[in-house]
Amino acid sequence: MSLISSKTGVQGVSCRNINMSYDKKLVFENLCLDFEEGRCTCLLGPSGCGKSTLIRIISGNKSIVYTGDVRFREGVNNSEAVAWMSQKDLLLPWMTVLDNVMLGAKLRGEITLEVRQKARQVLADAGMADYETCHPAVLSGGMRQRVALLRTLMEERPIILMDEPFSALDALTRLKLQDLSAQLTRGKTVILVTHDPMEALRLGDRIVVLGGSPAKVVADFKPEGSVPRESGGPVLVAEYPRLLQSLLCEDVA
Amino acid sequence: MKVVRFVVLFLSFVVCWQILVVTTGVPHYILPAPGKVYSALCNEWSVLMPHLLVTSTEIVLGLILGTVLGCLCALTMILSPLLKKWLLPVLVMSQAIPVFALAPILVLWLGYGMASKVAMAVLIIFFPVTSSFYHGMQRTEEDLLELSRMMGAGSSSILRFVVIPNAMPAFAGGLRVAAAVAPIGAIVGEWVGSSKGLGFYMLQANARMQVDKMFAALFLLSVASVGLYFLIDFLLLKIIYWEKPRELYHE
Numbered sequence: 001m002s003l004i005s006s007k008t009g010v011q012g013v014s015c016r017n018i019n020m021s022y023d024k025k026l027v028f029e030n031l032c033l034d035f036e037e038g039r040c041t042c043l044l045g046p047s048g049c050g051k052s053t054l055i056r057i058i059s060g061n062k063s064i065v066y067t068g069d070v071r072f073r074e075g076v077n078n079s080e081a082v083a084w085m086s087q088k089d090l091l092l093p094w095m096t097v098l099d100n101v102m103l104g105a106k107l108r109g110e111i112t113l114e115v116r117q118k119a120r121q122v123l124a125d126a127g128m129a130d131y132e133t134c135h136p137a138v139l140s141g142g143m144r145q146r147v148a149l150l151r152t153l154m155e156e157r158p159i160i161l162m163d164e165p166f167s168a169l170d171a172l173t174r175l176k177l178q179d180l181s182a183q184l185t186r187g188k189t190v191i192l193v194t195h196d197p198m199e200a201l202r203l204g205d206r207i208v209v210l211g212g213s214p215a216k217v218v219a220d221f222k223p224e225g226s227v228p229r230e231s232g233g234p235v236l237v238a239e240y241p242r243l244l245q246s247l248l249c250e251d252v253a
Numbered sequence: 254m255k256v257v258r259f260v261v262l263f264l265s266f267v268v269c270w271q272i273l274v275v276t277t278g279v280p281h282y283i284l285p286a287p288g289k290v291y292s293a294l295c296n297e298w299s300v301l302m303p304h305l306l307v308t309s310t311e312i313v314l315g316l317i318l319g320t321v322l323g324c325l326c327a328l329t330m331i332l333s334p335l336l337k338k339w340l341l342p343v344l345v346m347s348q349a350i351p352v353f354a355l356a357p358i359l360v361l362w363l364g365y366g367m368a369s370k371v372a373m374a375v376l377i378i379f380f381p382v383t384s385s386f387y388h389g390m391q392r393t394e395e396d397l398l399e400l401s402r403m404m405g406a407g408s409s410s411i412l413r414f415v416v417i418p419n420a421m422p423a424f425a426g427g428l429r430v431a432a433a434v435a436p437i438g439a440i441v442g443e444w445v446g447s448s449k450g451l452g453f454y455m456l457q458a459n460a461r462m463q464v465d466k467m468f469a470a471l472f473l474l475s476v477a478s479v480g481l482y483f484l485i486d487f488l489l490l491k492i493i494y495w496e497k498p499r500e501l502y503h504e
Contacts (some may be wrong), residue, residue, distance in 0.1 A: 034346075059399070059403060060402075060403070061399060063395075066470060077406060080405065082398070082403060083403065084400060084403050086396055086400075088394075090394070090396055090397055090400050092415065092418070093495040093496075094396075094418045094421075094494075094495045095414075102407070103404065103414075104404035104406075106410075106414060107401055107404050107405070107406030107407075107410045107411065107414055107415075108404065108405050108407075108410070109410060135493060135495055138499075155404065201319060248393075
């Protein structure tokens with residue numbers, strides 16, 4: 001395991017004593033969970049266990065009432081800590097692909113020639129140079145999500161929160177996007193929520209399974225090898241049944 | 254194809270009208286034949302034009318002013334939930350009172366000139382514009398606002414780049430209704446008290462039993478109203494380029 005443990009040993013995100021209830025039901029009770037810096041941690045769990053809620057708490061969503069502490073690594077400004085990507089691409093249909101990629105800078109009024117050039121570059125690197133001036137309506141689901149990924153990366157935040165980002169895509173597109181995502185987010189602190197054990201095994205430096213009510217960590221392990229792992233590779237073949245089993249045990253629904 | 258459809262519709266309407274007049278033998282002071290209306294239109298052209306100009310100006314001014322005021326009101330309600338609580342009842346009340354009942358009062362206050370007619374048009378379109386714009390903005394997806402917040406956007410740029418464009422399709426619906434009903438305000442205003450405009454002209458013609466002239470004025474008014482509607486519709490489709498009009502069902 002030493003191969004994949006954090007080089008710095010620093011925690012990118014620390015959640016301490018998170019308490020939260022929803023509809024008089026406890027979702028988290030004194031939940032403590034750390035996320036290693038520069039690594040991709042996959043949060044797995046049955047639907048409704050609170051994994052999405054947890055990353056919304058980390059994102060600073062003000063509509064969620066909770067007690068406890070979310071801390072980022074020292075030196076990280078809270079308001080510039082996270083970038084977020086959700087299952088829905090959230091592309092603005094009235095903006096071109098290029099403008100969508102630069103949305104953050106546009107909203108902050110920071111559009112400069114450099115930003116524009118950088119956005120062009122990331123689009124070109126992702127093979128989407130020809131679509132710069134198109135509107136999202138002409139893109140396929142996979143392309144839209146690719147643009148959303150690039151928009152997330154353009155923010156250059158140290159922490160990237162991903163909430164089932166590829167779950168609405170077909171299997172082939174999903175594999176391609178997982179590879180692209182793993183390649184582009186390398187070195188960042190990524191927290192990826194997924195319900196797909198295969199996705200977790202492909203992308204996770206560490207996999208955390210949440211379960212029960214209130215949610216607890218029921219499994220926490222670091223599969224070997226570097227991400228993205230091959231879909232038919234030995235780690236996936238070995239770990240998949242085990243992971244599926246621990247998920248099935250937790251899924252009471 | 255669009256023009257052909259229009260011509261066909263118009264011609265069949267005229268033919269039906271002619272058949273109705275011929276078969277029922279209805280007197281010309283009840284329903285004049287299309288030919289009579291046409292000659293009235295030609296004879297009165299120079300008289301009708303200034304009246305049309307007045308009414309069109311009232312409608313367009315009312316539409317512009319009503320849209321601006323409606324948008325400001327909707328923006329106020331979006332930006333200040335507290336003010337919204339006070340504004341909403343006023344807004345609903347302004348719709349509960351029939352505009353027709355207000356017409357005499359408006360004429361009394363604002364005079365026989367254009368102002369009272371513009372005010373009528375404004376009153377009539379204020380609600381559809383405000384309501385559609387407000388609800389359009391309010392329906393902005395929560396996640397989109399969250400995303401903008403995380404990107405460090407201020408509320409004014411969220412409004413400008415996200416919320417307002419998001420409201421445009423709904424707003425367009427309200428504006429189309431406004432364009433269609435704005436002429437009502439102007440005409441009713443003219444009926445109640447004026448010395449110019451197509452409404453005034455029609456009232457005068459009516460008093461003299463010159464029904465053909467009334468119809469000629471009505472025809473001009475319809476052309477102006479339909480023209481205004483299609484102009485607004487055309488502009489909205491250009492502005493909201495990302496929403497392509499589509500048919501739900503195909504033949």
